[in-house]
Amino acid sequence: MNNGKRSVFLITTTCFGIAFLYIPMILLVLYSFNDSKIVPVWGGFSTRWYGVLFASEEVWEAVALSLKIAAVNACFATMLGTLAGLALVRFGSFKGRTLFSGMISAPLVMPEVITGLSLLLLFITLNEFFGWPSDRGFTTITIAHITFSMAYVAVIIQSRLAGMAQDLEEAAQDLGAKPFRVLTDITLPLLAPGMLAGWLLAFTLSLDDLIIASFVSGPGAVTLPMLIYSRVRLGLRPDINALATIIIIVVAIGVLLAAWIMFRQQKQRELELKMSEES
Amino acid sequence: MSSAAPTVTASLKHRLGHLLQRNWRSLILFIPFFWLLLFFLAPFFIVLKISFAGNVIASPPFTAMIEWVDEGVMNIRVVTDNYAYLWEDDLYVNTYLNSLKISSISTILCLLVGYPMAYAIVRSSHTTKHILLMLIILPFWTSFLLRVYAWMGLLADQGTINGLLISLGIIDEPIRMLYTEFAVYVGIVYTYVPFMILPLYANMEKLDWTLLEAAADLGARPMVTFFTVTLPMTLPGVIAGSLLVFIPATGEYVIPDLLGGGNVLMIGRVLYNEFNANVDWPVASAVAIALLLLLVLPMMLYQHIQGKETAGS
Numbered sequence: 003m004n005n006g007k008r009s010v011f012l013i014t015t016t017c018f019g020i021a022f023l024y025i026p027m028i029l030l031v032l033y034s035f036n037d038s039k040i041v042p043v044w045g046g047f048s049t050r051w052y053g054v055l056f057a058s059e060e061v062w063e064a065v066a067l068s069l070k071i072a073a074v075n076a077c078f079a080t081m082l083g084t085l086a087g088l089a090l091v092r093f094g095s096f097k098g099r100t101l102f103s104g105m106i107s108a109p110l111v112m113p114e115v116i117t118g119l120s121l122l123l124l125f126i127t128l129n130e131f132f133g134w135p136s137d138r139g140f141t142t143i144t145i146a147h148i149t150f151s152m153a154y155v156a157v158i159i160q161s162r163l164a165g166m167a168q169d170l171e172e173a174a175q176d177l178g179a180k181p182f183r184v185l186t187d188i189t190l191p192l193l194a195p196g197m198l199a200g201w202l203l204a205f206t207l208s209l210d211d212l213i214i215a216s217f218v219s220g221p222g223a224v225t226l227p228m229l230i231y232s233r234v235r236l237g238l239r240p241d242i243n244a245l246a247t248i249i250i251i252v253v254a255i256g257v258l259l260a261a262w263i264m265f266r267q268q269k270q271r272e273l274e275l276k277m278s279e280e281s
Numbered sequence: 282m283s284s285a286a287p288t289v290t291a292s293l294k295h296r297l298g299h300l301l302q303r304n305w306r307s308l309i310l311f312i313p314f315f316w317l318l319l320f321f322l323a324p325f326f327i328v329l330k331i332s333f334a335g336n337v338i339a340s341p342p343f344t345a346m347i348e349w350v351d352e353g354v355m356n357i358r359v360v361t362d363n364y365a366y367l368w369e370d371d372l373y374v375n376t377y378l379n380s381l382k383i384s385s386i387s388t389i390l391c392l393l394v395g396y397p398m399a400y401a402i403v404r405s406s407h408t409t410k411h412i413l414l415m416l417i418i419l420p421f422w423t424s425f426l427l428r429v430y431a432w433m434g435l436l437a438d439q440g441t442i443n444g445l446l447i448s449l450g451i452i453d454e455p456i457r458m459l460y461t462e463f464a465v466y467v468g469i470v471y472t473y474v475p476f477m478i479l480p481l482y483a484n485m486e487k488l489d490w491t492l493l494e495a496a497a498d499l500g501a502r503p504m505v506t507f508f509t510v511t512l513p514m515t516l517p518g519v520i521a522g523s524l525l526v527f528i529p530a531t532g533e534y535v536i537p538d539l540l541g542g543g544n545v546l547m548i549g550r551v552l553y554n555e556f557n558a559n560v561d562w563p564v565a566s567a568v569a570i571a572l573l574l575l576l577v578l579p580m581m582l583y584q585h586i587q588g589k590e591t592a593g594s
Binding site: 022116 | 305310323324327404422424425426431432435474475529538566583
């Protein structure tokens with residue numbers, strides 16, 4: 003970029019944009035250490051809201067439920083999404099392909115209120131005819147989450163498959179491996195990083211969902227977002243700021259760790275490439 | 282007997298293996314296909330069906346569509362009142378129009394904020410590019426709900442912005458920002474701008490920037506270059522990003538509820554309340570179908586673009 007004027011404009015907008023994204027979160031963290039009960043009015047440094055948060059049994063229960071749903075959801079969504087991605091990229095044309103690809107990508111853009119309402123009505127109808135699910139909670143929320151998370155996993159797997167060189171698979175096939183063996187011994191191991199990324203995304207999406215869970219949950223099953231929402235609806239709460247701070251720190255550590263691992267792998271690969279070129 | 286059992290299992294295993302060898306493709310396809318048919322497609326037909334039912338105080342609170350009057354004689358009852366009700370009640374029509382207005386303006390605002398940022402990211406050096414992209418993606422991994430909540434603290438009457446302005450002596454009375462339409466715009470732009478930046482970035486990354494230099498060399502002024510070269514080239518990214526903001530923003534519930542309070546009517550909120558507070562399932566279903574009809578065109582457009590993207594790469 004040699005054009006100085008434009009460059010200044012771009013740098014300013016980028017700085018403002020990043021500040022716009024981060025200042026609210028920084029303030030959220032700062033106010034969690036505020037002694038005052040009124041969130042935006044500073045009353046001195048204190049960690050008492052963390053005490054209030056940890057003392058609440060409700061919070062622990064909600065965290066446990068949300069983590070359990072997120073983990074089970076991530077495993078199933080990764081499995082189903084990987085199968086769907088494989089079918090869409092490697093199977094060529096098959097009967098119902100248009101319907102299938104439409105159904106797999108529609109949850110990405112479907113308003114959550116519609117997904118939530120329609121799944122709840124499905125569960126009620128199923129219960130009426132088959133007596134299942136007799137009560138709503140963990141199972142129904144997990145099923146709902148799998149349904150939209152698998153779409154995201156499928157997108158990741160599709161793009162990985164499309165960008166993957168097929169020479170290893172072709173080599174295996176030339177050496178006489180049956181297609182199924184090629185899939186289990188070559189394609190799936192190569193897809194492992196994509197599946198891990200899909201798992202993590204499905205896990206976070208599930209932890210983040212409020213609306214769909216509110217629709218398909220029953221009495222007694224309260225996920226973490228549902229708990230946060232019921233509290234902040236009535237106004238600002240310092241203990242929620244404390245909770246937000248903990249979430250932001252956990253996410254930041256996780257992302258930095260992932261970035262570090264990826265960075266090291268990249269270096270390793272570059273090194274290997276260099277060595278193979280030299281030899 | 283004891284010797285026969287393992288043989289049976291072994292042969293069963295063998296046959297199962299054989300079956301898997303031959304039909305594994307259908308099996309791979311069948312599992313996600315069946316899941317989506319049951320948990321994604323079927324629910325819509327149920328919503329559609331209930332939207333044509335009448336409301337009764339019962340459990341579940343709607344009338345049956347098909348009633349068996351006598352043996353083999355059935356009575357099909359289709360109620361279109363719910364849709365007529367939506368059409369005649371000003372509240373619903375206004376809410377639809379207001380949702381469209383808010384999501385359209387928010388999309389334009391996201392474009393105004395996101396476009397220069399995406400452009401700046403594409404044109405920055407390799408390392409900076411990765412750091413900036415990570416900074417854009419990072420908020421995705423934290424809670425959406427808490428990011429909206431953060432703005433409650435900023436915009437409240439006693440909030441950070443009002444406090445700052447008063448202490449600087451710019452204003453004497455706090456400006457009412459929370460629970461207004463302005464707060465909803467801020468909230469939508471804040472949470473959705475990454476959805477605008479990322480598709481724009483993906484599109485710009487693939488472009489041939491020498492064309493810009495060529496235009497400049499041939500004497501085109503920056504503004505002219507922007508409107509005749511840059512904008513047309515990045516149009517697919519603009520459309521993809523706009524749809525990714527527009528579609529979910531139209532059905533948004535959390536932002537109008539937390540930041541708009543009762544003052545901002547949006548269709549997602551009306552649907553939620555109709556279902557949970559008023560327990561009128563048929564009307565809620567009709568609202569859902571009407572919202573879907575409103576969004577079906579943009580959604581199909583998005584799928585079309587996505588399909589072309591994957592086919593192209």
